[in-house]
Amino acid sequence: MVMLNHIIHERRVTMRTEKEMMNLIINVAETNERIRAVYMNGSRTNPNVPTDKYQDYDIIYIVTEMDWFYKNKDWISVFGEFVMVQEPDKNSIAEGEKIDISDSYGWLMLFKDGNRIDLHIETMNENYEYGEDKLTITLLDKDNVLPQLPPPSDIDYHIKKPTEGQYVSATNNFWWCLQNVAKGIARDELTYAMNMYLQVVHEKLESMIKWHIGINYNFSVNVGPWGKWFKKYLPKNLYILYLKTYSNANYENLWNAIFSACELFRIIAPIVGNELGYTYNKQEDDNMTEYLTKIRDDTV
Numbered sequence: 001m002v003m004l005n006h007i008i009h010e011r012r013v014t015m016r017t018e019k020e021m022m023n024l025i026i027n028v029a030e031t032n033e034r035i036r037a038v039y040m041n042g043s044r045t046n047p048n049v050p051t052d053k054y055q056d057y058d059i060i061y062i063v064t065e066m067d068w069f070y071k072n073k074d075w076i077s078v079f080g081e082f083v084m085v086q087e088p089d090k091n092s093i094a095e096g097e098k099i100d101i102s103d104s105y106g107w108l109m110l111f112k113d114g115n116r117i118d119l120h121i122e123t124m125n126e127n128y129e130y131g132e133d134k135l136t137i138t139l140l141d142k143d144n145v146l147p148q149l150p151p152p153s154d155i156d157y158h159i160k161k162p163t164e165g166q167y168v169s170a171t172n173n174f175w176w177c178l179q180n181v182a183k184g185i186a187r188d189e190l191t192y193a194m195n196m197y198l199q200v201v202h203e204k205l206e207s208m209i210k211w212h213i214g215i216n217y218n219f220s221v222n223v224g225p226w227g228k229w230f231k232k233y234l235p236k237n238l239y240i241l242y243l244k245t246y247s248n249a250n251y252e253n254l255w256n257a258i259f260s261a262c263e264l265f266r267i268i269a270p271i272v273g274n275e276l277g278y279t280y281n282k283q284e285d286d287n288m289t290e291y292l293t294k295i296r297d298d299t300v
Contacts, residue, residue, distance in 0.1 A: 013081070013112045013113040013114075014113060015053060015113045015114045015115060016080075016113055016115055021057055021115055021117075022057075022139075024078075024079065025038065025057065025059055025079075025117070025139070026038065026139060026140055028078055028079070029061060029139075029140050030140065033064075034063050034064050034065060034068055034069075035061045035062070035063050035121075036062050036063065036064060036141075036142050036143055036145075037061075037062040037138070037140055037141045037142060037143070037145065037146055038059065038060070038061055038062070038138075038139040038140040038141075039059075039060050039062075039130065039136055039137060039138050039139055039146070040057065040058055040059055040060070040136070040137055040139055041058050041060075041133045041135045041136045041137070041152075042055075042056060042057075042058030042118070042135065043055050043056065043058075044056070044057060044058070045135045045136065045137050045152040046135050046152065046154045046222075047151075047152065047153075047154075048154055048221075048222065049154075053114065054114070056116045056117070056118050057115070057116065057117045057118070058118045059117055059118065059119050059120070059139075060119075060120045060121075060122060061119065061120070061121045061122075062121075062122060062123070062124060062130075063121045063122070063123060064123070065123070066101070066102065066103070066105065066121065066123065069105065069121055070101075070105070076107055076109060076119070079109060079111065079117055079119075080109075080111035080112070080113065080115065081111060081112045081113075082109060082110065082111060082112070083110040083111060083112050084110050085107055085108065085109050085110075086107070086108040087105075087106065087107055087108075088106055088108065089101050089104075089105055089106060103122060103123045103125045104120065104121070104122040104123075105120065105121055105122075106118070106119060106120040106121070107119050107120075124145075130146060130147075133156065134150075134152060134153045134154070134155055134156050135152045135153070135154060135156075136149055136152065137149070137152055154222045157222040157224075158214075158219060158220055158221060158222055159210045159211065159213060159214035159217075159219050159221060159222070159223065160214070160219065161211070161214060161219050161276070162207075162211050162272075162276070164276075164277075164278050166207075167211070167272065167273060167276065167278045168278065168281075170204045170207050170208060171204075171208075171269055171273075171280065171281055171284070172281070172284065173200070173201075173204050174201055174204035174205060174208070174265055174269075175281075175284045175285060175288040176284075176288075177196060177200045177201050177204075178197075178201055178258065178262075178288055178292060179288065179291060179292075180196045180200075181193050181196045181197045181201060181258060182258075182291070182292055182295040182296075183295070184196060185251055185254065185255070185295070185299055186295055186298065186299050190249060190251070193254065194247075194249065194254065197247075197254070197257075197258065197261075201258075201261065202245065202261065205245065205261050205264065205265055206226075206227050208265060208268055208269050208272060209227065209230060209234070209242065209264075209268065210223055210227065211272045211276075212234075212268040212271060212272050213230075213233045213234065215271075215272060215275045215276070216233070217233065221233060230242060238264065238267070238268070241260060241263065241264045241267075242264060244256070244257065244260035245257050245260045245261040245264060251299065251300070252300060255296050255299075255300065258292065259292070259296075262285075262289060262292070266285060270282075
């Protein structure tokens with residue numbers, strides 16, 4: 001065991017620093033005449049995201065032609081020793097989607113030192129997207145063809161204020177789809193119940209949480225995909241209650257999660273409605289809570 005631990009320790013690769021990675025990314029572009037410009041977006045350009053060593057490098061190379069990169073796909077090995085590489089466009093084509101790769105292609109690369117580069121190449125024909133993501137910064141422009149951009153901002157990712165229709169629909173779907181979850185439990189259809197709860201009901205809960213946070217922060221914050229920064233913006237008591245809305249594959253725990261979700265929704269949805277001038281349908285809440293209680297009593 002001591003010898004095995006020693007071998008594993010010896011095989012560990014020191015993680016390259018941000019400076020080393022950026023120098024490598026730029027150097028590859030500078031030494032390849034087919035690459036004319038480089039820009040970056042994503043979390044590393046977002047001034048509001050805490051930096052850490054796990055952040056990806058979201059890089060776009062603007063190239064003069066695509067064939068060389070297709071025919072020499074091992075050219076990406078210059079970036080480091082791989083754990084794994086994914087080619088999303090290739091996978092989409094394999095799944096039957098019609099993807100045009102004549103002007104754009106990408107590689108997602110995870111390296112053994114822990115770094116990751118999401119690299120896309122595109123021709124100037126695809127370059128109309130440059131700057132559309134307000135988190136874009138220019139790293140290299142050999143021909144001085146890229147326009148000047150304002151400082152990066154995550155404004156495009158801020159929580160959006162819901163319309164009355166969106167609010168009413170989310171509320172209605174949250175309560176209505178819970179009866180599908182309950183029936184799935186009653187029929188011992190665990191996977192159906194879990195998926196209906198997490199993919200449909202929980203999604204509406206998360207929407208309401210986002211709107212609640214948006215109201216408290218004047219719709220000027222970004223909570224990240226799947227609410228990964230809820231902890232930062234929710235009051236502690238609500239965040240603890242939110243954590244209780246998750247369950248393992250146990251019916252009793254699932255019921256507890258469901259009623260925690262109902263409690264949290266019942267707290268924040270009327271507040272959101274009141275702040276925005278929308279009406280919360282308490283009748284749906286009362287009736288569905290009574291229904292869920294009956295089903296739970298029958299099944300537990």
